[in-house]
Amino acid sequence: MAEFLVKNGFVYDPVLGINGDMVDVAVRNGKMVDASDVGTNATVIDAKGMTVMAAGVDIHAHIAGPKVNVGRNFRPEDKLFNATPGKGVMRMGGGHSVPTVLRTAYTYAKMGYGFALEAAMPPLLARHTHEEMRDTPIIDEGALPVFGNNWFVLEYLKNNEIENTAAYIAWLLRMTKGFGIKNVNPGGTEAWGWGLNCETIHDVVPYFDITPAQIIKGLIEANEYLGLPHCMHMHGNSLGQPGNYGITLETLKLAEGYKPKGDFGRDQVLHNTHLQFHSYGGESYTSKGFASASKEIMNYVNSVDNITFDTGIVTLDETTTMTADGPFEHHLSHMNNLKWVNSDVELETAAGIVPFIYGKNTFIAVAQWAVGVELALMAKDPMRCFITTDAPNAGPLYRYPRVWKWLMSLKARDALLEDAKYGDKVRNACYIGELDKEISLYELAMMTRAGCAKALGLSHMFGSLKPGLEGDVVVYPYNPETADDPELIEQAFGNAHTLIKGGEQIVKDGEIVSNGNKRTFWVNCKTNENAQVQHDISEKFKKYYTVTENNYGVSAHHYTPNPYVIEVDATK
Amino acid sequence: MSKIVTDVVCPFCGTLCDDLEVSLSDDGKEILEVYNACAIGAAKFLHAQASDRITRPRRRQEDGTWKDISYDEAVDYTAKMFAESKKPLMYGWSSTNCEAQGVGSELGEVVGAVMDNTATVCHGSTLIAVQDVGVPGCTLGEIKNRADRVVFWGCNPAHAHPRHMSRYSIFPRGFFTGKGAKSRKMVVVDPRCTDTAKTADIHLQLEQGRDYELLSAIRVAFRGEKLPDVVAGIPKEKIYEVADTLKEGRFSVIFFGMGVTHSLGKNHNIDIAIAVTRDLNDYTKAAIMPMRGHYNVTGSGQVWGWQFGFPFCVDLTRGFARYNPGETSANDLLMRDEVDSFFSLGSDPGAHFPNESVKKIANLPSVCIDPHITPTTAVCKVHVPVAFVGIEVGGCAYRMDNVPIETRKVVDPPEGMLTDEEFLKKVLDRVREIKEA
Structure with missing residues (x-):
């Protein structure tokens, strides 16, 4: 296999403690190796005046699966004036906020990413998610099945049956080839089956007689019972509601007292995704009624060590919102009166999809932007704060480099607020005006790869250039010594000079030259035989599902032709 | 045994x-x-067991008779036809698996084809309406477990989807619907007294082509506003009654079919039917679902969605994907003489298209991939029989509610017979050879 030697670049690797030093980086047989371990035949990549990092790891994006495809198919306007023809090894692409799977892959490659986690997979529709992931070249992917409104989980946790919950989860991960536990609007989405919601963590789920708080704690316990690579991945109740930060704090506090178990090296038991949407004060969306509560949230997050989060920063674009939080999307469609898709999934979950315009000339969109940025700037531990746009909910995937620009440059933030119609009101209602911090490249490497890899339990593969890890290296055409214009950040980090993924060169001189060797990651968790759970599964399929038990599981050959299976033994 | x-x-x-x-x-x-x-x-x-089943490709002779050819010859004819065409039309894609649809998409991209599926004469108007106003939907299990108000509008599942009512919508006893059919009110809206209508609690026998008016009247009734004495042939008392019935349900669902998608008003009928469902969600829980016909027409829209971003009428001729039904739809292209070759797989346009379109197909270089002898094979130049998906080869298919299920192989196909996917792969390879030469 090919050998590569990346020379003369400014290297940022927080795991190895390399902070902008000029260090040679080498890849052999698909893995990182010591620079002295490659031969003279190695392809030499001269990264002089450029930035070198391990490939990026995205902990939360909606990039493959049923609701993503609804977004594509019901928004022809999203493709207007942005379609691109195929070229070389690349196939045609299209889509702004919801790109085709091919464009998704090329976008990640150009931003220097090697792994992405599809954030919500409805178990019954898992085959769909896998078909899309299979057709997404280059990047490795995994997907999180949703559990927080699953009837098995609700019934077991009502009686505090953690072992049964865990056995069911392990079974479902095997059936759907899933990566971990996603928990979206616990209880609220089941209530949505009747057009209702659970707005706090104490609202009782209709019929099932359990509260979101019980579901959250139960899923944390089940996750740690199994010792899965990733922790319980949380999208809490009352997303997007002014004044919801109190509910968020209550949610986060449910993790107190829990410690991670298992062999995957993570420190957290709860990952709160797109925290921006959960950090609102005030009582309305108006400039008089809205307030950022990022400080209140971050004071708590900074004070504990078993919680991670990603930001979900608003990018001020027209985009497409999509989530398993069905009642929220219904609410949103009544706010903007745009088209609304809802899709409830029997016994398991739901999804809603609504286009949304975050207008730069509205107060609330810029205030939301500020809240997200504040969270990242206030984070004391960059290994526990990850930069996302909850793509495409707060903004399209390809805007990541723009978000990095905002975080790395006060000048860029000031220019945005200056330009925004209600910039001053946003400064008043939020903390953005008080923050002059600029994220360093070293911190960026933590917030976009090292920390994400660790939180996913994949630090033995991704997030660093340490010998033995996957040969995933990116070179950005960014010179940290000379760059002074913040626009250079956005330009450079969206147009990687080189990407090596799994030891294969994907991007060469800014052009995509290979479709790589894409893998689908899933977790095969072994548990002890559990006759009760097996019986319950058979009963539910006989009586309530509309597919048979034997037609539920995702087979390997069609859907995951190139799997990477993480084995977990939870039998002890 | x-x-x-x-x-x-x-x-x-x-x-x-x-x-x-x-x-x-x-x-x-x-x-x-x-x-x-x-x-x-x-x-x-x-x-699939028929003794007179065609097992080898055949090519039409000058005199109109068929001559057996090998698969290689059929591959070569197809690849050359594509390579020589400026604008081939690749139609069908509904009675095959997603694997074949995926290879077909890549082939369409390489040869610069217009790709269209059977939605174009079926639920295409639904897809357009969803692009206008979205759609509140659910999987069929939600209906089985929760629905207590079921409307069939312009569709006749008793004949077109024979097990629909027993598996999902009317008779099953679900989690919250333990009394089965007794726990549900069934409304059928159809100008004809179909076998489905005969089983309904309420049959609204509206005047043909007046669906939009009646749907609009239901929205008026939801709001408690005044109606004329009769709308679409239905007395207002009946309309108020149905509106109240739907509002008072715990979970209402509307299934609809060709009776509304291809009668006067087309996609506008679906727009307002969806608006009725949106309205209902302000009072209770409601969903609406198209009764998709072919077993995997839904999958074809999904595959094209993730590959190109559009569910039907996908024009790849310019090197990037365009979508403009009316311009890029199969019948419009055929009737306007805009395509110069025709490829059909997983459908029978010879039986479903207007005669004007079928005449055009008969005059074009054409290939039909189909296990059966059909009206389409009757007008095509080359007929390639293939294995039956779901019987002789497995593969993924999407149910009408977008639930993907992997179909099973039950028996081997006749010896030497290719599958859709295998044939398409061979054509793709051959096209690449020709293009590189």
């Missing part, structure tokens, strides 16, 4: 029943009986 294969998925309609049992001969080569299937589904399985 015969051998029984269980959990077989029926490759006929969008109901995609997955509980069939097929009994095979001892050697596993012959299908003896099909259990649990409807008459249509069972016939499809048994038809």
Whole structure:
């Protein structure tokens, strides 16, 4: 296999403690190796005046699966004036906020990413998610099945049956080839089956007689019972509601007292995704009624060590919102009166999809932007704060480099607020005006790869250039010594000079030259035989599902032709 | 002792029943009986055994007779036809698996084709309406477990989707619907007194083509506003009654079919039917669902969605994907003489298209991929028989509610017979060879 030697670049690797030093980086047989371990035949990549990092790891994006495809198919306007023809090894692409799977892959490659986690997979529709992931070249992917409104989980946790919950989860991960536990609007989405919601963590789920708080704690316990690579991945109740930060704090506090178990090296038991949407004060969306509560949230997050989060920063674009939080999307469609898709999934979950315009000339969109940025700037531990746009909910995937620009440059933030119609009101209602911090490249490497890899339990593969890890290296055409214009950040980090993924060169001189060797990651968790759970599964399929038990599981050959299976033994 | 294969998925309609049992001969080569299937589904399985089945490709001679050719020759003809065409039309894609649809998409991209599926004469207007106003929907299990108000509008599942009512919508006893049909009110809206309408609690026998008015009147009734004495032939008292029935349900669902998608108003009928459902969600919980016809027309829209971003009428001729139904739709292209070759797979346009379009197909270089002899094969230049998906080869298919199910292989295809996917792969390879030469 090919050998590569990346020379003369400014290297940022927080795991190895390399902070902008000029260090040679080498890849052999698909893995990182010591620079002295490659031969003279190695392809030499001269990264002089450029930035070198391990490939990026995205902990939360909606990039493959049923609701993503609804977004594509019901928004022809999203493709207007942005379609691109195929070229070389690349196939045609299209889509702004919801790109085709091919464009998704090329976008990640150009931003220097090697792994992405599809954030919500409805178990019954898992085959769909896998078909899309299979057709997404280059990047490795995994997907999180949703559990927080699953009837098995609700019934077991009502009686505090953690072992049964865990056995069911392990079974479902095997059936759907899933990566971990996603928990979206616990209880609220089941209530949505009747057009209702659970707005706090104490609202009782209709019929099932359990509260979101019980579901959250139960899923944390089940996750740690199994010792899965990733922790319980949380999208809490009352997303997007002014004044919801109190509910968020209550949610986060449910993790107190829990410690991670298992062999995957993570420190957290709860990952709160797109925290921006959960950090609102005030009582309305108006400039008089809205307030950022990022400080209140971050004071708590900074004070504990078993919680991670990603930001979900608003990018001020027209985009497409999509989530398993069905009642929220219904609410949103009544706010903007745009088209609304809802899709409830029997016994398991739901999804809603609504286009949304975050207008730069509205107060609330810029205030939301500020809240997200504040969270990242206030984070004391960059290994526990990850930069996302909850793509495409707060903004399209390809805007990541723009978000990095905002975080790395006060000048860029000031220019945005200056330009925004209600910039001053946003400064008043939020903390953005008080923050002059600029994220360093070293911190960026933590917030976009090292920390994400660790939180996913994949630090033995991704997030660093340490010998033995996957040969995933990116070179950005960014010179940290000379760059002074913040626009250079956005330009450079969206147009990687080189990407090596799994030891294969994907991007060469800014052009995509290979479709790589894409893998689908899933977790095969072994548990002890559990006759009760097996019986319950058979009963539910006989009586309530509309597919048979034997037609539920995702087979390997069609859907995951190139799997990477993480084995977990939870039998002890 | 015969051998029984269980959990077989029926490759006929969008109901995609997955509980069939097929009994095979001892050697596993012959299908003896099909259990649990409807008459249509069972016939499809048994038809695969027909003794007069075509097993080799054939090419039409000058005098109109067929001559058997090899698969290689058929591949070569197809590849050359594509390579020589400026604007080929690749149509169908609904009675095949997603794997074949995926290869077909890549082939379409390489040859610069217009790709269209059977939605174009079916639920295409629904897809357009969804692009206008979205759609509140759900999987069929939600209906089984929760729905207590079920409307069939312009569709006749008793004949078109024979097991729909027993598996999902009317008769099953679900989690919150323990009394089965007794826990549900069934409304049928149809100008004809169909067998479905005969089983309904309420049959609104509206005037043909007046669906939009009636749907609009229901929205008026929801709001308690005044109606004329009669709308679309239905007395206002009846309309108020139906509106109240739907509002008072815990979970209402509207299923609709060709009666509304291709009668006067087309996509606008669906727009307002969806608006009715949106309205209902302000009072209770409600969903609406198209009764998709072919067992995997839904999948074809999904595959094109993730590859190109559009569910039908996908024009790849300019090197990037365009979508403009009316311009890039199969019948419009054919009737305007805009395409210079025709490829059909997984559908029977010869039976479903207007005669004007079929005449055009007859005058074009054309290939039809189909296990059966059909009206389409009758007008095509080359007919390539293939294995039956769901009987002789597995693969993914999407039910009408977008639930993907992997169909099963039950028996081997006749010896030497290719599958859709294998044939398309060969054509793709051959096209690349020709293009590189």
